[in-house]
Amino acid sequence: xxxxxxxxxxxxxxxxxxxxxxxxxVTGARAVPIYQTTSFVFEDAEQAAQLFELKQYGNIYxxxxxxxxxxxxxxxxxxxxxxxxxxxxxxxxxxxxxFLTLLEPGDExxxxxxxxxxxxxxxxxxxxxxxxxxxxxxxxxxxEWEAAITPKTRALYGxxxxxxxxxxLDIERIAALAASRGIPLIVDSTxxxxxxxxxxxxGATLVVxxxxxxxxxxxxxxxxxxxxxxxxxxxxFPTIAAPSPAYHNLRFYDTFGHxxxxxxxxxxxxxDTGACLSPFNAFLxxxxxxxLSLRMERQTQSALAVAKFLEGHASVAWVAYAGLxxxxxxxxxxxxxxxxxxxxxxxxxxxxxxxxxxxRGRKFIESLQxxxxxxxxxxxxxLVIHPASTTHQQLSDAELAKGGVGADLIRLSIxxxxxxxxxxxxxxxxxxxSR
Amino acid sequence: xxxxxxIACAVTLNSALxxxxxxxxxxxxxxxxxxxxxxxxxxxxxxxxxxxxxxFVGNYLKNEGYRIIxxxxxxxxxxxxxxxxSLAAIPEPVDLVDIFRPAAEATAIAREAVAVRAxxxxxxxxxxxxxxxxxxxxxxxxxxxxxxxxxxxxxxFGRLHWGGMNTEIICARKARLR
Numbered sequence: 001x002x003x004x005x006x007x008x009x010x011x012x013x014x015x016x017x018x019x020x021x022x023x024x025x026v027t028g029a030r031a032v033p034i035y036q037t038t039s040f041v042f043e044d045a046e047q048a049a050q051l052f053e054l055k056q057y058g059n060i061y062x063x064x065x066x067x068x069x070x071x072x073x074x075x076x077x078x079x080x081x082x083x084x085x086x087x088x089x090x091x092x093x094x095x096x097x098x099f100l101t102l103l104e105p106g107d108e109x110x111x112x113x114x115x116x117x118x119x120x121x122x123x124x125x126x127x128x129x130x131x132x133x134x135x136x137x138x139x140x141x142x143x144e145w146e147a148a149i150t151p152k153t154r155a156l157y158g159x160x161x162x163x164x165x166x167x168x169l170d171i172e173r174i175a176a177l178a179a180s181r182g183i184p185l186i187v188d189s190t191x192x193x194x195x196x197x198x199x200x201x202x203g204a205t206l207v208v209x210x211x212x213x214x215x216x217x218x219x220x221x222x223x224x225x226x227x228x229x230x231x232x233x234x235x236x237f238p239t240i241a242a243p244s245p246a247y248h249n250l251r252f253y254d255t256f257g258h259x260x261x262x263x264x265x266x267x268x269x270x271x272d273t274g275a276c277l278s279p280f281n282a283f284l285x286x287x288x289x290x291x292l293s294l295r296m297e298r299q300t301q302s303a304l305a306v307a308k309f310l311e312g313h314a315s316v317a318w319v320a321y322a323g324l325x326x327x328x329x330x331x332x333x334x335x336x337x338x339x340x341x342x343x344x345x346x347x348x349x350x351x352x353x354x355x356x357x358x359x360r361g362r363k364f365i366e367s368l369q370x371x372x373x374x375x376x377x378x379x380x381x382x383l384v385i386h387p388a389s390t391t392h393q394q395l396s397d398a399e400l401a402k403g404g405v406g407a408d409l410i411r412l413s414i415x416x417x418x419x420x421x422x423x424x425x426x427x428x429x430x431x432x433x434s435r
Numbered sequence: 436x437x438x439x440x441x442i443a444c445a446v447t448l449n450s451a452l453x454x455x456x457x458x459x460x461x462x463x464x465x466x467x468x469x470x471x472x473x474x475x476x477x478x479x480x481x482x483x484x485x486x487x488x489x490x491f492v493g494n495y496l497k498n499e500g501y502r503i504i505x506x507x508x509x510x511x512x513x514x515x516x517x518x519x520x521s522l523a524a525i526p527e528p529v530d531l532v533d534i535f536r537p538a539a540e541a542t543a544i545a546r547e548a549v550a551v552r553a554x555x556x557x558x559x560x561x562x563x564x565x566x567x568x569x570x571x572x573x574x575x576x577x578x579x580x581x582x583x584x585x586x587x588x589x590x591x592f593g594r595l596h597w598g599g600m601n602t603e604i605i606c607a608r609k610a611r612l613r
Contacts, residue, residue: 010605014605015605018605018606018607019601019605020596022593022604022606022608022609022610023607023608023609023610024609024610025609025610025611025612026612028609050494050498054491055491055494055495056495056498056594057589057594057595057597057598058594058597059597065597065598065599067597069599070596070597070598070599073599074596074599074600074601074602077599077600077601078601078603078605081448082601083448083449083600083601084598084599084600084601085599085601086599087599230448230449231449247486248486249486250486251486254487254488255486255487255488255491256488257449257488257560257561257583257586258448258449258560259586259598259600262598262599262600263598266598266599
C-alpha cells in the first residue's frame, strides 16, 4: 500500500462517493449542491466571448454544462476509467448524441442484433433519416462482424449484456477487430454498469449508458451518459478532426486532443439538439451512484438465485441468464462480469402443444404480487415485462426473432426485496397460470 | 468546486509514457508546484492563428495571470506580447519553457532552455523526447512531457472538471479560495 498521497489510485467504492466533487471553498457543503439555474453570469464581455469560442473553461448555459451535472459526469468517467463524460436527457439521447457526433451522412454502423428494442428502432428508423445505414450481426459471431464492415463503416455497436436474452459481448475481440480497421467500438453498458464491467478496460472506445436504470437505481430519474476512453485516434474522422464551421473552423482534435470527441458532443451535438440532463436529475443520479456497487452485487446475487430457482421449476421451459452454466455465453460472462452478469434476464413458460403461450404469459404477470409490471429495468424493486407485447412490439416478427425475443419470453429485473419473498411470488404466479 | 489541498490520484490516463517515465516526467507534485510557482512562461512555437491549440493555451495562461513570452521567428507580436525568434533572444529570466514544436526539435530547445537558466521544460501533449528531457533534468530543470499546461492548470484549479472531464482529483477536504 502506498502512503504517498500523490500516487494513490483510489478504489471503486471511494470513487462512487467522492469522485467529481470537492467540497467548495465557500460553503464546504458535503452533499453535492443542486445548481438549479439555466444560466451563469459572465465576468465581463471579453470572458463571455472567450467562453463562447471555447477558449476558456466555464459555464454559460445549462443546456451545455452545469456544475451539478459536471459532478455526475466526472464521477461516471472516474468509475468507467474514461477521460471524461457528457450527460444527456436519457440513454436514447446518449446513444443518438454519440452517433450524431461521430458520423456523417453515408457512414455506416455495424450493430449487434441483440439490443434493447428502442435502440433498434433508433438505429433502423431515426438514423435512416440522417442517411446512416446500419447492418445487424449476431453479436456472438465474430465472422459476421468482420464480414459486415465496409469501407464506409465508422462505428461498431453492441451491449455488454444484450437485451433481453443476456448475450455477452466479447468486447476484447470486437474491440481488436475495430482497432484493426481504425473504427471505434461503442458499448452500451447499461445492464452491467461499471460496478460489474468496465468496457474501456477491454478496448472499447466509447461507452454509453441509460443512467435511468441501475445507475439511478431507484426508478425515479431519466438520464444518460456517454464516455470516451480518450485513447482513439480521431485524426481520420472528419467529424472530429476537420475544421468546424460552427466554431470558426476550429480543429477539435488538434486543439483538444483526447477531449475532442467529448467537446464536440457537448459544444455541438448536445448544444444543438438540446438533449441535456437537468441538474436535479443529475443530483438524483449522483445519489444512485453512491450505492451502485452495493446494489449491483446484491441484485446480481439475487438474480442468480432466482434464475436457478426458475431453471429447476416444472412450469418453466427455459431460462436465459449468462450466470447459469446452461447459457451459451457463461464462459464470457465469467471473464467480463466475474461478479455476475447483472440482474436482468428472461425466461419462458412451458406451454402444451397448440396452446396460446401469450395468454399464459399474461396470466402469470397478472398473478404476481411483488413484481411490478412496467417498462423499465434496474429499479430497487423487482420488475417484470412481456417484451413481445410492450418494449419490442414495434419490431417485425423477423426483427423479434433476430433479437431472440419469442412470444413466450418474460423479462425480469431483480430488485432488493428479500429473495425468499421473490421466489414465493414467482412460484405462486407460476402455479396460478398453470391452472 | 476548486482544488482540494493538493491531493490527487495518480493521473495515468492518456499518456504515451511508460509507468517509469510517468513517475519522472508527469509527477503530479512537480506539475502542481510548477503551476503555483511559475510566473513567466516562454511558449516556443506559439501560433499567430487564434484557432490553433498553442493560441488556446497561451491565451488561457495569460488570462490566469502568467506572463507569456511568445517565441516564434515568423511573428513580431502575439496576444499583444512582443515575440522573440529564440529563447536566447529573450532579455528577461524565464521560469518555464513550454514547447509546441515537433518532438525532434525539443533536443535543441532543451539545450537553449538550459543555457538561459530556465527553471523548467515542458513538452506539450503527444510530444515525447527523452533525450531533451534528460538534457534538461541533468541541468536541474523540472521536466514535464506529453501533458498540456492548460489541461493541467484546469485539472488542479477546478476548471477542467466543469467540462465533465476526469481530473482524477479525489479529496474530502474543503477546497481553498485562490
